[in-house]
Amino acid sequence: MIQTKLRRAPFARARRMQSLTIGATAALAASITAVSPVYAQSAGDSAVVDEIVVTGSRIIRDGYEAPTPVTVVGVETLQQAPTQQISEYMNTLPAFAGTLSTTSGGNEMSGARQSQNNLNLRGLDVFRTLVLLDGHRVVSGDVNSSVNIYDIPQSLISRVDVITGGASAVYGSDAIAGVVNFVLDKNFTGIKSEVQGGITGQGDNESFKVNLTMGTPFAGGRGHIIASAEYAGNNGVYGAVDSRDWGFDTAHILVNPEYNPATGNTSVPQFVVRSQASTLLAAPGGIITSGPLRGVMFGKNGEPQTYEYGPLANSQFNVGGDWYYTDVNRYNQSLANELSRQNAYARVSYDLTDNVNVFFHVIQSSSTGSARSKLDDSLANITINIDNPYLDPVIAARMADLGLTSFTMGSFNLDLPYMGSTNDRDMLTYAAGIEGSFDAFGSTWNWDVFGQIGKTKGDFLAHVRNKNNFNLAVDAVRTADGSIVCRVNADASTANDVPACTPWNPFGWGNNSPEAIDYSKTHGSFLAQRTRQKVATPGITGEPFSNWAGTVSLAAGVEWREEWVRGTPDPLSLLNAYTAGNYKGTNGDYTVTESYLETVVPLAKDVSFARSLDFNGAVRFTDYSTSGSVTTWKAGLTYDPVDDVRIRVTRSRDIRAPNLIELFAAGTAGQSPGFRDPFRNNEVIPTFNSNGIGNLNLKPEEADTTGFGVVYQPSFLPGFSTSVDYYDINIEGAVDTVGTQETLDRCFDGQQVLCANITRDASGQVIGVTTLPVNLSTLHQRGLDVEASYRTQLGSGDLTLRALGTHIYFSKKDDGLNPVQDVAGDNSGTNPLKERWTFTASYALQGLTVTWAGRSLSSGDYGPQYIQCTENCPVSTPTAQTIDYNHIPARFYHDLSFSYDIDAMSTDMQVFLNVRNVLDEQPPMVPNTAYWYMPTNPQLYDTLGRAFFAGVRIRM
Secondary structure, three states: OOOOOOOOOOHHHHOOOOOOOOOOOOOOOEHHHOOOOOOOOOOOOOOOOOOOOOOOOOOOOOOOOOOOOOOEEHHHHHHHOOOOHHHHHOOOOEEEEEOOOOOOOOOOOOOOOOOOOEEEEEEOOOEEEEEEEEEEEEOOOOOOOOOHHOOOOOOHEEEEEEEEEOHHHHOOOOOOEEEEEEOOOOOOOOEEEEEEEEEEEEOOEEEEEEEEEEEEEOOOOHHHHHHHHEEEOOEEEEEEOOOOHHHHHOOEEEEEEEEOOOHHHHEOEEEEEEEEEEEEOOOOOEEOOOOOOOOEEEEEOOOOOOOOOOOEEEOEEEOOHHHHHHHHHHHOOEEEEEEEEEEEEEEEEEEEEEEEEEEEEEEEEEEEEEEEEOOOOOOEEEEEOOOOOOOOHHHHHHHHHHOOOEEEEEOOOOOOOOOOOEEEEEEEEEEEEEEEEOOOOOOEEEEEEEEEEEEEEEEEEEOEEEHHHHHHHHHHHOOOOEEEEHHHOOOOOOOOHHHHHHHHOOOOOOOHHHHHHHHHHOEEEEEEEEEEEEEEEEEEEEEEEOEEEEEEEEEEEEEEEEEEEEEEHHHHHHOOOOOOOOOOOOOOEEEEEEEEEEEEEEEEEEEEEEEEEEEEEEEEEEEEEEHHHHHHHHEEEEEEEOOEEEHHHEEEEEOOOHHHHHHHHHOOEEOOOOOHHHHHOOEEEEOEEEEEOOOOOOOEEEEEOOOOOOOOOOOOOOOOOEEEEEEEEEEEEEEEEOHHHHHHHHHHHOOHHHHHHHEEOOOOOOOEEEOOOOEEEEEEEEEEEEEEEEEEEEOOEEEEEEEEEEEEEEEEEEEOOOOOEEOOOOOOOOOOOOOEEEEEEEEEEEEEEEEEEEEEEOEEOOOEEEEEOOOOOOOOOOOOEEEEOOOOOOHHHHHHEEEEEEEOOEEEEEEEEEEEEOOOOOOOOOEOOOOOOOOOOOOOOOOOOOOOEEEEEEEE
């Protein structure tokens, strides 16, 4: 079998410097600190920091915390995390769901999104989470406005603030689910470095990270300069069968062959869940999929064999029998994508006067990621003529006896390299600003002017088959002189003669030459994509006057932003020549002009009914060049009835404007295998291209967010804090796209407006489905966030306990066409779990710190559209489909972290060892309807198993 590996990043020398990683953990909750000063823990240090400015508000006041809950993750917690990337740890926090990372699956190519890391708050999608760097926007590495966290200089991060509520009035569009603000240590002085390496318990996905950071004042302390660089990577893991026990089995959702509306047999479930199920549409060496020769398959050298069908078989899957022979799971997608990345950051600041400071910074980031998607197979769509010279003579004779001139077969095409991708991404951002202060109205006012230009360059290559070349090569004939050529070459006088065509042997594997492989799979689908973001924002904050309860604070400003994209695909992609990719390129731009005003007004202080009562309000006026004007606002109260209790409540109107791809997508022709045609008794449609286009008529989404919370810090139990926050997010006019299969099902169900998006040929066969985004849906999510922490001295050391949890009451989706669906607990995709918790216990003694972390994921189901039953089932509909089993069990993961501080020769050194998934807990089986997906959900569960990370940190 000939297999060509995807291009690998240059890790050979880097492996020699690997040690192993960073460890377990939990989040420090700023919402817990809403009454008293924030406690910031550093290694071996329990000192109290007087003030930490959190991200919930642009107004900074001693002792004031915004009513919107903010979770703060400190640098020590990030260093204990048993992951290489900070964003991978962030995804373990309960408020996140469905974050895209190198381990969340590598199968999708048409969107060119592999090897990114995007955060997803509340499971409401990555483009509804606003990511900031020091309170300012970051250029997106994609056309969906999501920020690639790999672009952020990780070695300078001092903390991460997570606002788990709407913040559009404060920070602008995209903050419907919340805000994640990465805060850098801009005053770092000295030299620090870290070297770490990692490896899984299976001996794969070797990783490394090395960074160096320097900072120093100059000009007598009036100036400060910082420089940081980091180089990191991991080798990736391709396929699960040979390396993971759970990878051997498979699980699929099959159409039940007993279910037949035409005969009235609808009392049985429409779908059944079965393990040991595999495709019937292809086999390693080829299989005849229809007609009197159905079930004849071909061995390695093309010799005929008989496929043994199991007791349950439909038009797409076979259960039992020779299922393992046609199971594609052994050729699975990446468990971890291969990634090599580099980051560099430099900042210089200078005090022009005692009250005016100027600064300039530059960020450069580049990465190369490779992912394996699936076999470049042919699903029941290869036509073999009786005169094909590669056909076994026994089968040719049987065809002649049966009067057949051709048959249809499917093949894994094992001689072709896997479908996969190599994505090169570069980001370059320049930013400059000036900030200062002045006295007016009897108080000090702070002002700033900030400007930024960010650019990204993405070169995306999909390693996919040229469909036309392959079809020409498969149709081979033998000439009079005995040579084998493509049929188009058999007569040199024909107009369609293609001299370059190299014939392809479709029977068996290991039988095709490099020239044949190169002709059928050369170049690949390519897209050169460039994005640009420009930002300019002046702002001012101050305290104009005081009232009976304290000082009134004010923040105001103006923001202007431009988003721009240009995409250039290769010519053959424009013709849909490939089996996947077929990039079209998104081209467009828009501008946004905004003005905002925020205020904090004390209403009561040290009176009989309140220790304090404050009002926080904000309003923002926004004008989009594409969709017009919109107003967002926020109103909140923080109320301390007694010293130990704080009550907070907030209400806000938030927005998200349609992003570049939703507006300007020229079309994405992705491969669509395995879809069913309900008009033809759910028979499988031969592979076709689905086309997704943009919609310039989209309007901004609008969300109403309500929050109510209580913070309790009992004076009788020093070191203990807890908070409970209820939230309700209701999004109107949510941009949504009716998917390919759903378009077919809904058209069949009578929704005629969708039938126009389906294209059929003269025989009635589906040859294309077009999808586009519309302001279609209402999304409504309601939940509860719980945080608690306790810190005390135990013996000669310090004990810290923390817990964070999120419970989702519901996360409903209403598209106005079908019954409302509650997607909370749909553990098969990117939707939020019903319940998610993280627990940590840490003990520090004389330089040694040991931390245990537990991660709890609640049970769930395959999807809200399924109704479980085994008999006497209701009639199945597209949004209420009957199925015989619908449950995914819960999981609990254990992590451990060990670190030891060494003080030698005026150098602080820390060695560390962190272990992720200590008990090597395997992911649960998550069946799906697509034959090529791995049998679990990599966006939710740990697919790599136990992993070790170790290294050393040095600071001078």
